[in-house]
Every structure is written in C-alpha cells, then in structure tokens.
Amino acid sequence: MTQQTQGSRLEIHGVHKNFGDFSALRDINLTIEPGELVCFLGPSGCGKTTLLRIIAGLEQQSAGQLLQGNDDISLKPPKDRDFGIVFQSYALFPNMTVTANIAYGLHSVGTPKARIRERVAELLEMIGLAEHARKYPAQLSGGQQQRVALARALAPSPGLLLLDEPLSALDAKVRHHLRSEIRSLQKQLGVTTIMVTHDQEEALAMADRVVVMNNGVIEQVGTPLEIYQQPQSAFVAEFIGAMNFIDSAPLNGQRVMVGNRAVDVVRPLPEGKGGVRLAIRPEDVHLLPSGDGDWEGRVEAMDYLGAFIRTQVRLTDVALDLVVDVDPRSARQLELAVGNRICLHLPSDALHCFAA
Ligand SMILES: Nc1ncnc2c1ncn2[C@@H]1O[C@H](COP(=O)(O)OP(=O)(O)OP(=O)(O)O)[C@@H](O)[C@H]1O
Ligand SMILES: [Mg+2]
Structure with missing residues (x-):
C-alpha cells in the first residue's frame, strides 16, 4: 500500500547537557539500528525529553556528537534533520482541517499538489480516519487527534520518528489500542522510532529495546526480556516490575x-x-x-x-x-x-x- 520508508541508524556519542549548573544528561552513548523501535523509559525528570529534543535539534547538547546514517547532525538546525515528531498533547493546528494538518509538512518542502492529495489519502486510510478528513481537531476524540498527529509526522516519510509520551493523555482503553496500532504501523513502514514514556508496561509491550534512564544517565539498554530478567542495577530491578x-x-x-x-x-x-x-x-x-x-x-x-x-x-x-x-x-x-x-x-x- 504505502511506499517503504527507509529507516536510518542513529548514533549518539558522549552527549552531555547542562542547564546552567544543573547536569541534565551525562555521557549518553547509544546506537539505534534502522527500523528499530526504542523506548526511553525512566522517572519524571530523568532527562528523556531533553535527550529526544537534542536528537531533534530543538535543544543543543553541551558536548557530544550525533550521527544519522552517515550524516553528522550534531550542529544542524531541526529543519535540516530528517525526523517527524509527535508530542504528548495534541499539537495539531486547531484552525486547519485534518487534511490540512497532515499535508502541512508536505507543503513546506514543496511537494506537488497532486502528490500531496495522494499521500494524505494514503495516510488517512492508514490511520483509519478517511471519513474525518474535513473535520477540525476540536471535532475529534483525543485518540483520533493523536492518530492525525502521527500521520502528520509520517507524511514526509522521515527516516526517524520521535514520539514524546504520545499516549499519556489518553484513557487506558484508547491507549492500549493505539499502542498496537503505532507498533504495527511502525513495523510496516520500517521507520526507526524513539518513543519516550514513563509507563513501563508501554515500553515493555512496544519496544524492540528499552533504554532505562535515571538522573541523567543510561542505567541499562536491552530487550524488554533482558531488562526484566537481568536487571543490571537495583534501580532497574526496582523500576521495572x-x-x-x-x-x-x-x-x-x-x-x-x-x-x-x-x-x-x-x-x-x-x-x-x-x-x-x-x-x-x-x-x-x-x-x-x-x-x-x-x-x-x-x-x-x-x-x-x-x-x-x-x-x-x-x-x-x-x-x-x-x-x-x-x-x-x-x-x-x-x-x-x-x-x-x-x-x-x-x-x-x-x-x-x-x-x-
Ligand atoms: N530548559 C530547561 N532549563 C532548565 N532545566 C531544564 C530545562 N529543561 C529541562 N530541565 C531539567 O532537566 C531535567 C530533565 O528534564 P526532562 O524534561 O528531560 O525530563 P523527563 O525525563 O522528560 O521528565 P518527564 O517524565 O516529567 O517528562 C529536569 O530536572 C528538568 O527540570
Ligand atoms: Mg518528558
């Protein structure tokens, strides 16, 4: 149905982040393979969003290097990086229809009109909201709005999808449903994905690998099973399960x-x-x-x-x-x-x- 998005590898080398005297991230080293879904998991304030924002270029690291594919993106502004992003609260444009919201990122890169129509129709189909194309965000449920946000992020076929607690504002039932939808969409497209969550169940259910963070450092990286069965620190043992x-x-x-x-x-x-x-x-x-x-x-x-x-x-x-x-x-x-x-x-x- 859709064209295959080619995911790219992301490498993070020795990233530090200070806010004034406060050290928010220390010596972050991590490689995320093409097509992988990785969850950043950890308690509030441990640095998940900061790391995601550094990857997006929305925040500048104090030290360290980031590579996407063979591209050194360490100093690139967000517009020159190849990613789509979805935030916790629905950041849709309230005065634009569903269609216009999804098309937004395509207009800005000068995609021909006919191709935009085609791509939006394809994405609407993919997220199951074809009948809602002409609605405005306020006329949609929370889960529907997050689906639109996801479609908008995926529209330009980014090599990297960044999700910052995209499900946390939804009630449990919708959250569970959307969890498996995101996962199957991600697999189908093969897009390298990072999802921030502080919900361990969500991380264990969705991720290929989980990055457990605490106090600005990575405590452990592993598959959900490894993290659960072989916790490498008392913190991980206590935090998971x-x-x-x-x-x-x-x-x-x-x-x-x-x-x-x-x-x-x-x-x-x-x-x-x-x-x-x-x-x-x-x-x-x-x-x-x-x-x-x-x-x-x-x-x-x-x-x-x-x-x-x-x-x-x-x-x-x-x-x-x-x-x-x-x-x-x-x-x-x-x-x-x-x-x-x-x-x-x-x-x-x-x-x-x-x-x-
Ligand atoms: N712009 C900023 N200026 C100063 N301190 C900041 C700034 N942004 C984040 N911090 C601090 O850095 C730490 C990490 O914040 P971050 O938002 O990355 O946490 P988080 O893991 O995403 O938490 P949550 O689960 O609550 O979203 C926090 O202590 C926060 O107060
Ligand atoms: Mg956060």
Missing part, C-alpha cells in the same frame, strides 16, 4: 547471610566487601505447605488481581515482608488465607545480587 529486596552480608564463595541463615546464590556477587542486596520477583518465590520449605512465614494480606493473587508474607526468622504472586489454583491447594502459616522457597537462581 515488582521486586522484593533482602539485605544480606557476603559469607564465602557464592553464599551470603540473611539474618543468621546462609543462602546460596547463582548469579555473580557484586565486587567489594560491602553488603549484598538480594532481589527476587514476586512470581519467583514458591509457596509450600507449612513445614516443607526453607523459610517460615505468616500470610498478612491477599489481593486478588485476576490472573494471580498478590500475597504478602511476613517471615518468621527475619524481620521482612515478601510479596509473592500465587496463581489461584495453587492458592486453593495451599488453603492460603490471611493469618495462616506457610513455607517459602527462594530458588537460588532467581536471586539477583546487587551492591548494597
């Missing part, structure tokens, strides 16, 4: 002490003599009938979350509460109930080890 943390002290070899009990771990221990923060996902803790496991505890709370029951267990030997996800079937078999005693098993290969 749910995680239990258990303080321990190194003992010898692959053993640590939790309270007065020795625990074996499989993953490499952090270097140095300091304490070790063990971490385990709620779904990795096994519950067993009382008397059967390594740890004793008492069920403090149970929350039914549909597919599983999020259970809070207070350990007997150590002053510690663990969150454990149990499927309803196992919960029935264990006769799990608040106040009951229960045993726990913490598989050693499920224990992550971080420096305390």
Whole structure:
C-alpha cells in the first residue's frame, strides 16, 4: 500500500547537557539500528525529553556528537534533520482541517499538489480516519487527534520518528489500542522510532529495546526480556516490575547471610566487601505447605488481581515482608488465607545480587 520508508541508524556519542549548573544528561552513548523501535523509559525528570529534543535539534547538547546514517547532525538546525515528531498533547493546528494538518509538512518542502492529495489519502486510510478528513481537531476524540498527529509526522516519510509520551493523555482503553496500532504501523513502514514514556508496561509491550534512564544517565539498554530478567542495577530491578529486596552480608564463595541463615546464590556477587542486596520477583518465590520449605512465614494480606493473587508474607526468622504472586489454583491447594502459616522457597537462581 504505502511506499517503504527507509529507516536510518542513529548514533549518539558522549552527549552531555547542562542547564546552567544543573547536569541534565551525562555521557549518553547509544546506537539505534534502522527500523528499530526504542523506548526511553525512566522517572519524571530523568532527562528523556531533553535527550529526544537534542536528537531533534530543538535543544543543543553541551558536548557530544550525533550521527544519522552517515550524516553528522550534531550542529544542524531541526529543519535540516530528517525526523517527524509527535508530542504528548495534541499539537495539531486547531484552525486547519485534518487534511490540512497532515499535508502541512508536505507543503513546506514543496511537494506537488497532486502528490500531496495522494499521500494524505494514503495516510488517512492508514490511520483509519478517511471519513474525518474535513473535520477540525476540536471535532475529534483525543485518540483520533493523536492518530492525525502521527500521520502528520509520517507524511514526509522521515527516516526517524520521535514520539514524546504520545499516549499519556489518553484513557487506558484508547491507549492500549493505539499502542498496537503505532507498533504495527511502525513495523510496516520500517521507520526507526524513539518513543519516550514513563509507563513501563508501554515500553515493555512496544519496544524492540528499552533504554532505562535515571538522573541523567543510561542505567541499562536491552530487550524488554533482558531488562526484566537481568536487571543490571537495583534501580532497574526496582523500576521495572515488582521486586522484593533482602539485605544480606557476603559469607564465602557464592553464599551470603540473611539474618543468621546462609543462602546460596547463582548469579555473580557484586565486587567489594560491602553488603549484598538480594532481589527476587514476586512470581519467583514458591509457596509450600507449612513445614516443607526453607523459610517460615505468616500470610498478612491477599489481593486478588485476576490472573494471580498478590500475597504478602511476613517471615518468621527475619524481620521482612515478601510479596509473592500465587496463581489461584495453587492458592486453593495451599488453603492460603490471611493469618495462616506457610513455607517459602527462594530458588537460588532467581536471586539477583546487587551492591548494597
Ligand atoms: N530548559 C530547561 N532549563 C532548565 N532545566 C531544564 C530545562 N529543561 C529541562 N530541565 C531539567 O532537566 C531535567 C530533565 O528534564 P526532562 O524534561 O528531560 O525530563 P523527563 O525525563 O522528560 O521528565 P518527564 O517524565 O516529567 O517528562 C529536569 O530536572 C528538568 O527540570
Ligand atoms: Mg518528558
């Protein structure tokens, strides 16, 4: 249906950004491959938008270099860079129709009128809004407006699509729907895409790779699975998904002490003599009938979350509460109930080890 947009590789080398005395980004190094969808994920204020704006040329980096394809774009103004951008709030022109909004970027590069008509029709079809062509933005829903914003950004077939929280102003249902639409459109066009979000579920669901940022630095880059299963820092472990943390002290070899009990771990221990923060996902803790496991505890709370029951267990030997996800079937078999005693098993290969 549409012509294939050729995505281009983006390389970011040693980018720093200062606002006065404040250091907003430090030593950012990242390569984004052609056709990839990468999410910048991190808490508010960590520098996601600043990095996206630097890539667009809307903000000037204090140091570092940016390459798009073989082109050094470090010092180019936004109009000379090859990207389309969509912001969080619908930045459509309110006094222009849907058609005129989508055509906007094509007029400014002098595309012939007939070609513009063709391209707009194609994009309207693609975003499923052909019947709304003559409407004004105020006559559209939020989700429809963001579709138009997306079509407008894609109209000139940019090599790079930049999305800054494009879904965050929408309600959950529309957001979920548009999430998969954006993803399939992006795949179909093969356009290299960066999407900023602070919604981890969105990042894990959509991205080929996730860039986890914190306080102006990149904490980890990886596929959603790598980020979830092999967090490289306690920050990533805590920020993505749910995680239990258990303080321990190194003992010898692959053993640590939790309270007065020795625990074996499989993953490499952090270097140095300091304490070790063990971490385990709620779904990795096994519950067993009382008397059967390594740890004793008492069920403090149970929350039914549909597919599983999020259970809070207070350990007997150590002053510690663990969150454990149990499927309803196992919960029935264990006769799990608040106040009951229960045993726990913490598989050693499920224990992550971080420096305390
Ligand atoms: N123009 C500016 N002048 C001074 N400080 C700025 C400027 N722009 C951003 N900052 C600061 O830089 C830091 C990073 O801001 P940025 O907008 O990139 O965060 P973000 O990760 O996009 O956050 P959010 O999720 O809230 O959008 C913040 O502490 C912010 O206050
Ligand atoms: Mg932002």
